[in-house]
Amino acid sequence: xxxxxxxxxxxxxxxxxxxxxxRTRGSALRPGVWLPTAVAVVLVGIAWSATAADQPYxxxxxxxxxxxxxxxxxxxxxxxxxxxxxxxxxxxxxAGTAFVLALxxxxxxxxRRAIMPLAVVLNVTPVVALxxxxxxxxxxxxxxxxxxTAIITFFPVLINVTxxxxxxxxPVLHVFSTLHASRMEVLFxxxxxxxxxxxxxxxxxxxxxxxxxAVVAEFVAAGSSSGLGTMIRNSAATARxxxxxxxxxxxxxxxxxxxxxxxxxxxxLLFWHESQxxxxx
Amino acid sequence: MxxxxxxxxxxxxxxxxxxxxxxxxxxxxxxxxRRRFVSLIGPSGCGKSTLLRVIAGLEDHDTGSVTVFGSxxxxxxxxKAVGLVxxxxxxxxxxxxxxxxxxxxxxxxxxxxxxxxxxxxxxxxGLEDAARRYPxxxxxxxxxxVAIARAFGLRPDLLLMDEPFSxxxxxxxxxxxxxxxxxxxxxxxxxxxxxxxVREAVTLSDEIxxxxxxxxxxxxxxxxxxxxPRDGAVVTGPRMHALEDRVRxxxxxxxxxxxxPEDLVHx
Numbered sequence: 001x002x003x004x005x006x007x008x009x010x011x012x013x014x015x016x017x018x019x020x021x022x023r024t025r026g027s028a029l030r031p032g033v034w035l036p037t038a039v040a041v042v043l044v045g046i047a048w049s050a051t052a053a054d055q056p057y058x059x060x061x062x063x064x065x066x067x068x069x070x071x072x073x074x075x076x077x078x079x080x081x082x083x084x085x086x087x088x089x090x091x092x093x094x095a096g097t098a099f100v101l102a103l104x105x106x107x108x109x110x111x112r113r114a115i116m117p118l119a120v121v122l123n124v125t126p127v128v129a130l131x132x133x134x135x136x137x138x139x140x141x142x143x144x145x146x147x148x149t150a151i152i153t154f155f156p157v158l159i160n161v162t163x164x165x166x167x168x169x170x171p172v173l174h175v176f177s178t179l180h181a182s183r184m185e186v187l188f189x190x191x192x193x194x195x196x197x198x199x200x201x202x203x204x205x206x207x208x209x210x211x212x213x214a215v216v217a218e219f220v221a222a223g224s225s226s227g228l229g230t231m232i233r234n235s236a237a238t239a240r241x242x243x244x245x246x247x248x249x250x251x252x253x254x255x256x257x258x259x260x261x262x263x264x265x266x267x268x269l270l271f272w273h274e275s276q277x278x279x280x281x
Numbered sequence: 282m283x284x285x286x287x288x289x290x291x292x293x294x295x296x297x298x299x300x301x302x303x304x305x306x307x308x309x310x311x312x313x314x315r316r317r318f319v320s321l322i323g324p325s326g327c328g329k330s331t332l333l334r335v336i337a338g339l340e341d342h343d344t345g346s347v348t349v350f351g352s353x354x355x356x357x358x359x360x361k362a363v364g365l366v367x368x369x370x371x372x373x374x375x376x377x378x379x380x381x382x383x384x385x386x387x388x389x390x391x392x393x394x395x396x397x398x399x400x401x402x403x404x405x406x407g408l409e410d411a412a413r414r415y416p417x418x419x420x421x422x423x424x425x426x427v428a429i430a431r432a433f434g435l436r437p438d439l440l441l442m443d444e445p446f447s448x449x450x451x452x453x454x455x456x457x458x459x460x461x462x463x464x465x466x467x468x469x470x471x472x473x474x475x476x477x478x479v480r481e482a483v484t485l486s487d488e489i490x491x492x493x494x495x496x497x498x499x500x501x502x503x504x505x506x507x508x509x510p511r512d513g514a515v516v517t518g519p520r521m522h523a524l525e526d527r528v529r530x531x532x533x534x535x536x537x538x539x540x541x542p543e544d545l546v547h548x
Binding site: 169171172174175176177178179180181182185189190193196271272273277 | 334355363367368369372374384385388389441
């Protein structure tokens, strides 16, 4: 176009970084990707079956585990939901509290000095040891289990978000300063978005942890009637190993689904972050 | 105190833990009239970036005074009358180009300062096609153009630029220099431009402030009498080269005035 300035026409000359979405779809279908995993799974399966055939009191036959899962899927779904709801509620309470506290601490240094030591002590206290006391205090309902899960998930989020809120580049802060942006504007337009990669990294750790928390809480809080943890405890007591392993398999699937969820969230929310960019070379 | 100039009087600043006998800035006196394009140039450690940050109100100083058009640097920022282009583009990676350019109009609305239409700004830097793209999809030169468009967005009275082109290749740098001059002539703002490139300083400026290091002082202020616009013929002409030689000679004597062996290692 004759009207374009020479400077403009140069913009095409600067090589732009690779556009998003360039990653090849269907790469998971290539044998190079799935074959190693498949071989490893088959080998473990063979080893398991050999052990189960030899010593049935160590491991149940895989077929039996599969059979009871297929026979009564509703039983497992109901118990999984019971455990999952504890885990999710616990994460919501623990991570939510941690996030809000991290925001407050980043703005009020006095709060930071007051809260951080307590948080560290809470973190090093074995929560399993606390659980019986929580049962005494709150009964056999969901409350003590949610509290246990919340305590377990609290600390990683607190630490990561605190770090994230501080990891703001100085030149950007200078730009905000020359605009005389308020503290709140710096916090919500700059610090909170900057902390997002750290927050999501914390969630990646904390979501699987929440399942551990829920199961442990079910072990400890005797008298509860549902949940995969309860199921494992009761089945183990009566030596019904196939139920134990079926429940463990359910827990593993839950953990994988949670990680998948976080991965999707990261792709969506962190498309701008280095961690989500494929190298072009 | 004058409304139509930046006045720096007896400005001294020592960094905490620094040698008090060799302040980062030592009794700086400087006058920058309104609508002038002034470059600060000097060896590493001469305090040119520090001086810029003091004028921006980003850093305190020990003694002396800085007034910007009859006001203080902080009050200028409160009124959103200062634009800053740092050495790195300092864009928000989670906002697209258009939203990055519109950022100054969205923060500190109390100042009630009107702003340019972001699309118009992007047209002026030739990035209207990139409005919906994100910083990680842009080259270094494009990012810096976004940062410049953002800084011009409030029609600032004072534009502060801290080696904005130092990370770019020469071709891109020269293109951006011309673009910057075009914007500056249209917006008629005052620019303080930190650089370590003699050629860049001569190409862009009305005046060049040569500084010496340890302590940071104003060594010499050289006027650049070249006609504007500074396009092809001016930039390649003999007067330009003579001026470049003049600035180099001044830098040489400034460097000898404050040189220590550390200066041989480029920071």
